[in-house]
Amino acid sequence: MPTVETVRGPIDTADMGQTLMHEHVFVLSTEHVQNFGEGGWWDEDERVADAVQKLNDLKALGIDTIVDPTVWGLGRYIPRVQRVAEQTDLNIIVATGLYTYDEIPHQYEHRGPGLLLDLPRDPMVDDFTRDIRDGIAGTGVKAAFLKCVVEAKGLTPGVERTLRACAATHRATGAPITVHTSVANQAGRMVLQVFRDEGVDLTKVVIGHAGDSNDLDYLSELADAGCLLGMDRFGLDIYNPTASRVDTIVALAERGYADRMVLAHDASCYIDYFPGVEAQAAKEQIAPNWNFTHISKDVLPMLREKGVTEEQLRQMLVDTPRRYFE
Numbered sequence: 009m010p011t012v013e014t015v016r017g018p019i020d021t022a023d024m025g026q027t028l029m030h031e032h033v034f035v036l037s038t039e040h041v042q043n044f045g046e047g048g049w050w051d052e053d054e055r056v057a058d059a060v061q062k063l064n065d066l067k068a069l070g071i072d073t074i075v076d077p078t079v080w081g082l083g084r085y086i087p088r089v090q091r092v093a094e095q096t097d098l099n100i101i102v103a104t105g106l107y108t109y110d111e112i113p114h115q116y117e118h119r120g121p122g123l124l125l126d127l128p129r130d131p132m133v134d135d136f137t138r139d140i141r142d143g144i145a146g147t148g149v150k151a152a153f154l155k156c157v158v159e160a161k162g163l164t165p166g167v168e169r170t171l172r173a174c175a176a177t178h179r180a181t182g183a184p185i186t187v188h189t190s191v192a193n194q195a196g197r198m199v200l201q202v203f204r205d206e207g208v209d210l211t212k213v214v215i216g217h218a219g220d221s222n223d224l225d226y227l228s229e230l231a232d233a234g235c236l237l238g239m240d241r242f243g244l245d246i247y248n249p250t251a252s253r254v255d256t257i258v259a260l261a262e263r264g265y266a267d268r269m270v271l272a273h274d275a276s277c278y279i280d281y282f283p284g285v286e287a288q289a290a291k292e293q294i295a296p297n298w299n300f301t302h303i304s305k306d307v308l309p310m311l312r313e314k315g316v317t318e319e320q321l322r323q324m325l326v327d328t329p330r331r332y333f334e
């Protein structure tokens with residue numbers, strides 16, 4: 009039986025159940041919290057308990073697994089996620105990779121082939137591979153997929169180097185990849201360009217945030233290349249309102265792409281872009297549906313109403329996530 013690594017260890021992919029393919033437990037910069045959060049807006053025990061509650065509520069709605077693409081740049085810290093995972097039945101799948109819109113961290117800047125410290129291979133590949141094969145920073149928790157970004161600035165040298173490092177790790181380990189993309193510049197096309205060049209298996213690639221677009225030609229092109237479309241920001245109406253996101257899924261399902269779409273909110277139990285209780289409350293007012301429950305409570309009924317079948321929903325929530333990790 010094929011298995012997939014979760015925070016609590018490997019499970020059969022058949023046991024993944026209904027899966028949201030892009031959610032964060034914590035988006036929380038360690039450097040930020042150490043300098044400005046502790047003794048102030050950050051309360052570790054309270055936030056862990058809150059995360060457990062939110063994930064248990066999600067499990068009660070029938071979701072069995074979340075796929076968490078929090079990597080360096082978004083504040084990945086696995087011991088905190090382990091504390092949460094111990095207290096919920098929901099499966100959490102974690103990632104390795106790098107979240108940057110432009111430059112790479114200084115820790116990689118001068119190390120690599122042809123750089124100041126001339127190495128035979130990009131050290132990113134070694135770090136990502138170790139996370140997948142041996143586990144993350146001595147926790148024993150293994151990453152099950154790779155995460156990188158192409159944002160509004162497009163393929164800057166740092167972004168391209170990160171994509172190529174993820175591609176090399178994918179070739180060496182077989183781990184699938186999720187790319188955060190911007191739709192304004194149709195960055196998915198840039199992902200295709202680099203990944204084709206690198207020989208990536210495009211059926212193992214999620215074009216994250218594709219659902220911010222309603223351009224059916226663009227989305228069909230990505231799906232025809234084999235990629236999965238991340239319809240994964242439900243509740244972030246500032247990028248695309250729920251009604252439009254739903255209509256786009258319906259249109260793509262009618263065109264035969266139901267097996268190329270995955271669902272999520274890109275929500276988090278806590279995100280330090282909105283630090284403190286007041287900022288979190290303001291966030292909840294500005295984006296009231298940006299939480300883990302919007303799909304189960306509102307979006308699935310809307311999709312059913314518009315003719316999306318149970319079989320198609322099962323593809324988006326169960327079969328395609330499973331296939332991605334096999």
Ligand SMILES: [Zn+2]
Nearest residue numbers: 030032077274
């Ligand atoms: Zn995200």
